[in-house]
Amino acid sequence: MSVLSRYAVICALCLWGGFCSHGYAAETPIRVVCVESVWCNIVAQIGREHVQTDAIIGTVGIDPHELNPTPAMARVLAQADFSLMNGATYDDWAAPFLTQAPVHLNIAEETGWVPGADAHMFLDPQIVRRVAQRVTEFLQRRSPQNMADFSSGLRTFLSEVDHVQQRLEALRLAHNHVVYAATETQGTALLAQAGFQLMDRRYAQAIAQHTGPAPHDEASLELALQAHKVAFFVVNPSVQAPQIEHLKALAQEGGVPVIEVGETLPQGISWQAWVMQILDQTDKALNAAHL
Numbered sequence: 001m002s003v004l005s006r007y008a009v010i011c012a013l014c015l016w017g018g019f020c021s022h023g024y025a026a027e028t029p030i031r032v033v034c035v036e037s038v039w040c041n042i043v044a045q046i047g048r049e050h051v052q053t054d055a056i057i058g059t060v061g062i063d064p065h066e067l068n069p070t071p072a073m074a075r076v077l078a079q080a081d082f083s084l085m086n087g088a089t090y091d092d093w094a095a096p097f098l099t100q101a102p103v104h105l106n107i108a109e110e111t112g113w114v115p116g117a118d119a120h121m122f123l124d125p126q127i128v129r130r131v132a133q134r135v136t137e138f139l140q141r142r143s144p145q146n147m148a149d150f151s152s153g154l155r156t157f158l159s160e161v162d163h164v165q166q167r168l169e170a171l172r173l174a175h176n177h178v179v180y181a182a183t184e185t186q187g188t189a190l191l192a193q194a195g196f197q198l199m200d201r202r203y204a205q206a207i208a209q210h211t212g213p214a215p216h217d218e219a220s221l222e223l224a225l226q227a228h229k230v231a232f233f234v235v236n237p238s239v240q241a242p243q244i245e246h247l248k249a250l251a252q253e254g255g256v257p258v259i260e261v262g263e264t265l266p267q268g269i270s271w272q273a274w275v276m277q278i279l280d281q282t283d284k285a286l287n288a289a290h291l
Helices: 003-023 037-050 071-078 092-098 107-111 125-142 144-174 188-192 201-208 214-224 242-254 271-288
Strands: 030-036 051-057 082-085 104-105 179-182 233-235 258-260
Touching: 030 037, 030 071, 037 051, 037 082, 037 125, 037 144, 037 271, 051 071, 071 092, 082 092, 082 125, 092 104, 092 214, 104 107, 104 125, 107 125, 125 144, 144 271, 179 214, 188 271, 201 214, 233 242, 242 258, 258 271
Parallel strands: 030 051, 030 082, 082 104, 179 233, 233 258
Antiparallel strands: none
């Protein structure tokens, strides 16, 4: 090979090396930190490989109301490109740390939550739809070169929300005027969209807010379970307490099906799979009771 040919090959290799190291350098993913893992699951479905998500709370059984934040949690939230929290008194301890991030979203403030409404907004498909759109807007501003990917991720995710809402409508049509009871408020917004009515709202709100329910409300719930005046009874599987076990026993004695609705996304499944599991349980309970 002549000197000139060797020079040409070397130049070509240098150019190729430069092209690989600059033109095709791996992009740095957008770092998104959520207080609850369920919100990060939704972000990851929209952002795909362009985001890196981290959740402060991802273990089933941890109550966000009672969590004592650590300095490490504060740093993670503050150093994110985009931080999200549920709000609505559910994880308000995170607010001071969240606002230190360059971009942040308090979902309760974004969606106009009012005291007394269900704070578990990740189980409300209509709110989830709005949050998904806001997340997409941020991602597209942050990384406009991937705008088409984010739009595609949003379309795919919203089609899953559509399936959930179609299932809710099917439940509404199949089971009219369903009255149920619950130990807490998680899932009430979801079930309301199927036309179901919560019988013991004051009791459920008191437990969710960590205040003692009124004796009258507790007695009314016990009588409803014993007399099978409700179609099913919703419990939080993470809560183990003598009071809850007593109510579950009354439901069993009264022939009332018990279904479980937690407040933390189970490991290894998506938001939509989790919601469909809840609706499957509900449908099975209603069909067993022929309602």
